[in-house]
Amino acid sequence: MKPPRFRYYVPHSVEEALAVLAEAAEEAKPLAGGQSLIPMLNMRLVRPSLLVDLNGLQELSGIELSDGAIVVRAMTRHRAVEQSPVVAEHAPLLAEAIRWVGHLPIRTRGTIGGSVAHADPAAELPGVLVALEGMVQLRSQRGHRLVSAEDFFIDLLTTAAEPDELVTEVRFPLLPAGTGTAWLEVARRHGDYALVGVGAVVSLAEDFTTIAEARVSLIGVGGRPVRARLTESALRGQPAAAESWRAAAATVRREIDPAGDIHASAEYRRYVAGVLTERALALAAERAQEGARR
Ligand SMILES: Cc1cc2nc3c(=O)[nH]c(=O)nc-3n(C[C@H](O)[C@H](O)[C@H](O)COP(=O)(O)OP(=O)(O)OC[C@H]3O[C@@H](n4cnc5c(N)ncnc54)[C@H](O)[C@@H]3O)c2cc1C
Incomplete structure (x- = not known):
C-alpha cells in the first residue's frame, strides 16, 4: 500500500524542528529511522499531514x-x-x-x-x-x-x-558494583518482536551470596513494559540461589496479567514469563558474582 499524501519538511536545527512541530501541533510527526512510522503510514494507521525529517540533525x-x-x-x-x-x-x-x-x-x-x-x-x-x-x-x-x-x-x-x-x-x-544483568526473550523467529522478554538486574550484598536488590522488567505482557514489583520485593534479602529464582517464577506468574492475541495465548505468555524470569535472574546473579571475583 502507498501512504496517504503528506508534506515533508527538512529542518536544519533542532530549534527549527521544534518551531515547525509547535506550529503544526497534532498534524505533524517526526520522522526518525522510519522503521515503524513508514509501515504505519502505508497501512493508514496514522495520517499526519506533515513529516519533519530528523535525519540530518x-x-x-x-x-x-x-x-x-x-x-x-x-x-x-x-x-x-x-x-x-x-x-x-x-x-x-x-x-x-x-x-x-x-x-x-x-x-x-x-x-x-x-x-x-x-x-x-x-x-x-x-x-x-x-x-x-x-x-x-x-x-x-x-x-x-x-x-x-x-x-x-x-x-x-x-x-x-x-x-x-x-x-x-x-x-x-549506571548500576552499582556487585550488580549483574541479563536479557532473555522468546520470539517465533529471531528478529520478530518478542512474545515475552525479561530484563533482570541483581545486586548482591557484601557477602556475594545474598540478594541486596533485584529488578525484573517484562515486555510483551501488557500495554507497556511491566516492572514486577512484588517479585522484586520478595527477592530482597533472600539467598542468590536456585530456590529464590524458582520462587520468583511463581510470583511473577501471579503478578502479571498478559493478554492473549493471534501470536500467543495469555496462558503461554504467563508460563514463558516465569521461565524467563527464573533464568534471567540466575544469569544476572552469576554475572554479578563473576564481576566480583575479577
Ligand atoms: C520487520 C521489523 C521488525 C522489527 N522488530 C523489532 C523488534 O524486534 N524490536 C523492536 O524494538 N523494534 C522492532 N522494529 C521497530 C524498529 O526498532 C524501529 O526502528 C523503532 O520502533 C522505531 O524507530 P525509528 O527510528 O525507525 O522511528 P520511526 O519509525 O521514524 O518513528 C516511530 C514513531 O516515533 C516518532 N518519533 C521518532 N523519533 C522521535 C523523536 N526523536 N521524538 C519524538 N517522536 C519521535 C515518530 O513520529 C513515530 O510516531 C521492527 C521493525 C520492522 C520493520
Whole structure:
C-alpha cells in the first residue's frame, strides 16, 4: 500500500524542528529511522499531514557517559549502540537486549529516540529503560523536561510526550558494583518482536551470596513494559540461589496479567514469563558474582 499524501519538511536545527512541530501541533510527526512510522503510514494507521525529517540533525546523534548515566541522543541508530564499547562496558543489559531488535537493516536505520517514542509494548528498548530506571529528555519550544521511564510509557503506543515535543536523549543510569544483568526473550523467529522478554538486574550484598536488590522488567505482557514489583520485593534479602529464582517464577506468574492475541495465548505468555524470569535472574546473579571475583 502507498501512504496517504503528506508534506515533508527538512529542518536544519533542532530549534527549527521544534518551531515547525509547535506550529503544526497534532498534524505533524517526526520522522526518525522510519522503521515503524513508514509501515504505519502505508497501512493508514496514522495520517499526519506533515513529516519533519530528523535525519540530518547531527546534534541529535551520539553516545556519552555523563552524570552517572549513559546518554544516548535520540537519532543514534540501534547499530551504533550495539557496537559501542562504552555501552558494552557500562550498560551490558542494553548491549545484550539491542541485538534482539529486528534484523541488521532495521537496526542500521532504527533509532533509540524512535523506539522509545513509538512505545511498542514488545520492544526491547523501553523494557531496558524501565529495568535501569532510566529517563527520557523531551524538548519543545516551551522548554525541556526529564521524564522517568516509569512515567513516560503509558500504554500501547502511548507516551507522556506531547505532539510538539521531541525526544532528544535517553539516559540509562549506571548500576552499582556487585550488580549483574541479563536479557532473555522468546520470539517465533529471531528478529520478530518478542512474545515475552525479561530484563533482570541483581545486586548482591557484601557477602556475594545474598540478594541486596533485584529488578525484573517484562515486555510483551501488557500495554507497556511491566516492572514486577512484588517479585522484586520478595527477592530482597533472600539467598542468590536456585530456590529464590524458582520462587520468583511463581510470583511473577501471579503478578502479571498478559493478554492473549493471534501470536500467543495469555496462558503461554504467563508460563514463558516465569521461565524467563527464573533464568534471567540466575544469569544476572552469576554475572554479578563473576564481576566480583575479577
Ligand atoms: C520487520 C521489523 C521488525 C522489527 N522488530 C523489532 C523488534 O524486534 N524490536 C523492536 O524494538 N523494534 C522492532 N522494529 C521497530 C524498529 O526498532 C524501529 O526502528 C523503532 O520502533 C522505531 O524507530 P525509528 O527510528 O525507525 O522511528 P520511526 O519509525 O521514524 O518513528 C516511530 C514513531 O516515533 C516518532 N518519533 C521518532 N523519533 C522521535 C523523536 N526523536 N521524538 C519524538 N517522536 C519521535 C515518530 O513520529 C513515530 O510516531 C521492527 C521493525 C520492522 C520493520
